[in-house]
Amino acid sequence: xxMSNLFNNIILFPIxxxxxxxxxxxxxxxxxxxxxxxxxxxxxxSPAKILIGQILTFLFVLSMLVVVTVSNMLAFLVAWEIxxxxxxxxxxxxxxxxxxxxxxxxxxxxxxAGTAFLIAAFxxxxxxxxxxxxxxxxxxxxxLPAYIKNIVFxxxxxxxxxxAGIVPLxxxxxxxxxxxxxxxSSMMSGVMIKTAIYGLIRFVLYLLGVNNTWWGTLILxxxxxxxxxxVIYALMDQDLKKLLAYSSVENIxxxxxxxxxxxxxxxxxxxxxxxxxxxxxxxxxxxxAIFKGLLFLCAGSVYKATGTxxxxxxxxxxxxxxxxxxxxxxxxxxxxxxxPLNGFVSEWLALQAFFMxxxxxxxxxxxxxxxxxxxxxxxxxxxxxxxxxxxGIIFLAKPRSDYAVKAVEVPISMxxxxxxxxxxxxxxxxxxxxxxxxxSQVAGFSLGVNTTGLDFSLNNITIQPLAGNKAVLAPLIIAxxxxxxxxxxxxxxxxxxxxxxxPYNTWDCGYYQLxxxxxxxxxxxxxxxxxxxxxxxxxxxxxxxIGDSFYHIRSMTYETHTTLVxxxxxxxxxxxxxxxxARFMRRIQPGSIHVYLAYIAxxxxxxxxxxxxx
Amino acid sequence: xxxLMILVGIIIAPLLGGLITKIKNDLRMRQGQxxxxxxxxxxxxxxxxxxVSGTASWIFRIAPFVIFASALASxxxxxxxxxxxxxxxxxxxxxxxxxxxxxxTFGGMGSSREMFISSLSEPVACLACFAVSLQSGSTDLLAWxxxxxxxxxxxxxxxxxxxxxxxxxxxxxxxxxETHLELTMIHEAMILEYSGRSLALIELASYIRQxxxxxxxxxxxxxxxxxxxxxxxxxxxxxxxxxxxxxLVAIVISxxxxxxxxxxxxxxxxxxxxxxxxxxxAALCAVLGY
Numbered sequence: 001x002x003m004s005n006l007f008n009n010i011i012l013f014p015i016x017x018x019x020x021x022x023x024x025x026x027x028x029x030x031x032x033x034x035x036x037x038x039x040x041x042x043x044x045x046s047p048a049k050i051l052i053g054q055i056l057t058f059l060f061v062l063s064m065l066v067v068v069t070v071s072n073m074l075a076f077l078v079a080w081e082i083x084x085x086x087x088x089x090x091x092x093x094x095x096x097x098x099x100x101x102x103x104x105x106x107x108x109x110x111x112x113a114g115t116a117f118l119i120a121a122f123x124x125x126x127x128x129x130x131x132x133x134x135x136x137x138x139x140x141x142x143x144l145p146a147y148i149k150n151i152v153f154x155x156x157x158x159x160x161x162x163x164a165g166i167v168p169l170x171x172x173x174x175x176x177x178x179x180x181x182x183x184x185s186s187m188m189s190g191v192m193i194k195t196a197i198y199g200l201i202r203f204v205l206y207l208l209g210v211n212n213t214w215w216g217t218l219i220l221x222x223x224x225x226x227x228x229x230x231v232i233y234a235l236m237d238q239d240l241k242k243l244l245a246y247s248s249v250e251n252i253x254x255x256x257x258x259x260x261x262x263x264x265x266x267x268x269x270x271x272x273x274x275x276x277x278x279x280x281x282x283x284x285x286x287x288x289a290i291f292k293g294l295l296f297l298c299a300g301s302v303y304k305a306t307g308t309x310x311x312x313x314x315x316x317x318x319x320x321x322x323x324x325x326x327x328x329x330x331x332x333x334x335x336x337x338x339x340p341l342n343g344f345v346s347e348w349l350a351l352q353a354f355f356m357x358x359x360x361x362x363x364x365x366x367x368x369x370x371x372x373x374x375x376x377x378x379x380x381x382x383x384x385x386x387x388x389x390x391x392g393i394i395f396l397a398k399p400r401s402d403y404a405v406k407a408v409e410v411p412i413s414m415x416x417x418x419x420x421x422x423x424x425x426x427x428x429x430x431x432x433x434x435x436x437x438x439x440s441q442v443a444g445f446s447l448g449v450n451t452t453g454l455d456f457s458l459n460n461i462t463i464q465p466l467a468g469n470k471a472v473l474a475p476l477i478i479a480x481x482x483x484x485x486x487x488x489x490x491x492x493x494x495x496x497x498x499x500x501x502x503p504y505n506t507w508d509c510g511y512y513q514l515x516x517x518x519x520x521x522x523x524x525x526x527x528x529x530x531x532x533x534x535x536x537x538x539x540x541x542x543x544x545x546i547g548d549s550f551y552h553i554r555s556m557t558y559e560t561h562t563t564l565v566x567x568x569x570x571x572x573x574x575x576x577x578x579x580x581x582a583r584f585m586r587r588i589q590p591g592s593i594h595v596y597l598a599y600i601a602x603x604x605x606x607x608x609x610x611x612x613x614x
Numbered sequence: 615x616x617x618l619m620i621l622v623g624i625i626i627a628p629l630l631g632g633l634i635t636k637i638k639n640d641l642r643m644r645q646g647q648x649x650x651x652x653x654x655x656x657x658x659x660x661x662x663x664x665x666v667s668g669t670a671s672w673i674f675r676i677a678p679f680v681i682f683a684s685a686l687a688s689x690x691x692x693x694x695x696x697x698x699x700x701x702x703x704x705x706x707x708x709x710x711x712x713x714x715x716x717x718x719t720f721g722g723m724g725s726s727r728e729m730f731i732s733s734l735s736e737p738v739a740c741l742a743c744f745a746v747s748l749q750s751g752s753t754d755l756l757a758w759x760x761x762x763x764x765x766x767x768x769x770x771x772x773x774x775x776x777x778x779x780x781x782x783x784x785x786x787x788x789x790x791x792e793t794h795l796e797l798t799m800i801h802e803a804m805i806l807e808y809s810g811r812s813l814a815l816i817e818l819a820s821y822i823r824q825x826x827x828x829x830x831x832x833x834x835x836x837x838x839x840x841x842x843x844x845x846x847x848x849x850x851x852x853x854x855x856x857x858x859x860x861x862l863v864a865i866v867i868s869x870x871x872x873x874x875x876x877x878x879x880x881x882x883x884x885x886x887x888x889x890x891x892x893x894x895x896a897a898l899c900a901v902l903g904y
Contacts, residue, residue, distance in 0.1 A: 333707070337700055339697070339704055348700065359748055367897050373744055374741040374890070377737045380736065381735075384707055388710045388725065391711060396715040397716070397717035473694070473697055499662060520722020524726065528879060529730060
């Protein structure tokens, strides 16, 4: 390959709709996060460290942009690796903390295990296409034998699944994302894990092409597991940023429901429904980038103002940090799929894709799709509970500790970053009918389906998944109706204004000493869920009484936690096995030079034997 | 026309609540309150001053309007079931937040329980709707009218939706509207801090929500077509039948309320597990064409 050829192929990549979509997604989250970072880093770190951090962040964003634009597998791998390494350095940015180093180590090991699978998949593709170029690979993949395709698919799924945080490969995500500085968490959770979805769409849907039903089914099943596991762990966690990280696992599941459903429909020759499903997935992808970016920024503001991420020590911040509270509320409403915000539109679309697709599908699979849709509904219900908990415990009622009492609103640059994303959360809800058609082009391009004449919007106000069907959605009109009805309620309220409104204490059953210790805690809030899902969470509880005798007790300790099933039953045994085999191998290392010389002699002897024999 | 229907809806909604209470009392051989009692209560609340906790923030103050708006918007949007579920959850979200806002233990209790119950009921509602939409081809449940009688699948789905409705309208065996016992209350625990005009708005919203659910279930179990192009006596008969269906559902609710006892909170998992199985059977029946 000549130099100019290389330049044309790798540096000046032709940008197609899929790349453009991801470029836009990355930019709309990273720019406000970057603005936010100036206020966030100030006074937390030394100026030199801030400079290093900002340069690393800039390069990190650049590497993500390159990942989604290159049209060559080799260049993709290089950019992917740079992105992983830069994000590792950003995860361990607080290098004085033991926790950061540990989180970084888990992250870097997991991400490289994933990359190994990607390299294997790419090499298999290269062997058949004799090129790393996307176009040639796409052509060659049509004549690939079925079993090779299956192997490549599985490798790609494991490789990208690790980065995306699909359960059970999610293990690094709740460690790494919370430990990074908040604007980095926002970029990692908001967009970096989406590059893995890009990889799946680019390599599986676009390059390989889907003709096996079990691919889609497998992704749907994994997606449902990710959704439920992610949201249940999110509900249990008291660490705000960890909660958000687990919630990312859940939302990646929702996005994958769209992608998997698109694969499922493609394999059944239902191109129209595949476009609708992928469209829902892509829509949720950009929505999640926006509101998860926003929520991480808000979490960062809370951390900066109070110095803690433990929800049990927070409370009442809505008074001291009104703007952060407002932005968090918008993000929480978006992620809980409340109308008329953006999460509502994408989840509605996903449900419609399931329902209508199941209606049109011939033969089996209908009930399976209905079951998937029901699990999506369960996920969205649990997510709403999770964010009622998060917002209610952190921002409402009385402060639970001095950390929360002393909180002050964050500086202007941080507020701008948050407000921008909060605005986008609203715009992507209300303007859904305008956004949906360009997205359908992207979906059509990825699936290799002609989209001319395809129109999902009616007068740019109403979304219609299927022309002529009564199931339509107009977020703008819903918003108007909600506002009008709210105003009507307010008018009725005002009509009786001659009556007084007296401020008084919360009712305390005549106890007269109600304080913050009587408030519901985050742990208390999630208790019903802990009991209902105890088969999976395996909660542990211990109480210890400390006192002079059985009758006179000075104090009590109460301890409760849940078992991390995947860590305990998969990763810890695997790690133990690794160490065990390493110890076993150490036996052949006695440290004596004579033995090593003997090893060399034996090796040479065996090699000679090998060469002579074969 | 639609506005007129909605106005009628707002006016009739409390009557439906009074009717259910009346039927219950009659069945228990009690004299009971007048069927118009909900109106008296609303009038009383509207004409009383209110006490607002000093701990509460603006969330507590705007919540009644959001709850009222979500209930009223559900009347506008009556039909497209998936959007309807999400609109209901908007009101629930704010009610749960408002309950946490005053810092009362009761509020937290109610809020936590409400989110628990609702997150379990959502998949049941979704799957039941799926079963119905497999036959009607649309998630618009009120489009379910081309059949003179419900199919087997729709009947089973209707029963599953009925279980969801029990939870959504805070009725026995999931919740009990008539008690303020901290061990059991859910909905009442959340609105404990509300009084006066705000309480009136929330109560009115609850009545409207209840009516919307009853209308949906009546439509799934006993479908009728829209009165397009009919006048005179047939229209009166149509209106009569429309009302009779609603009253039938109300009677079933009353019967259930006096026949069973309130469940322990964690039995709700079994309750909705049963609902989920029913909905799955309904979906299977729909696939098989029944």
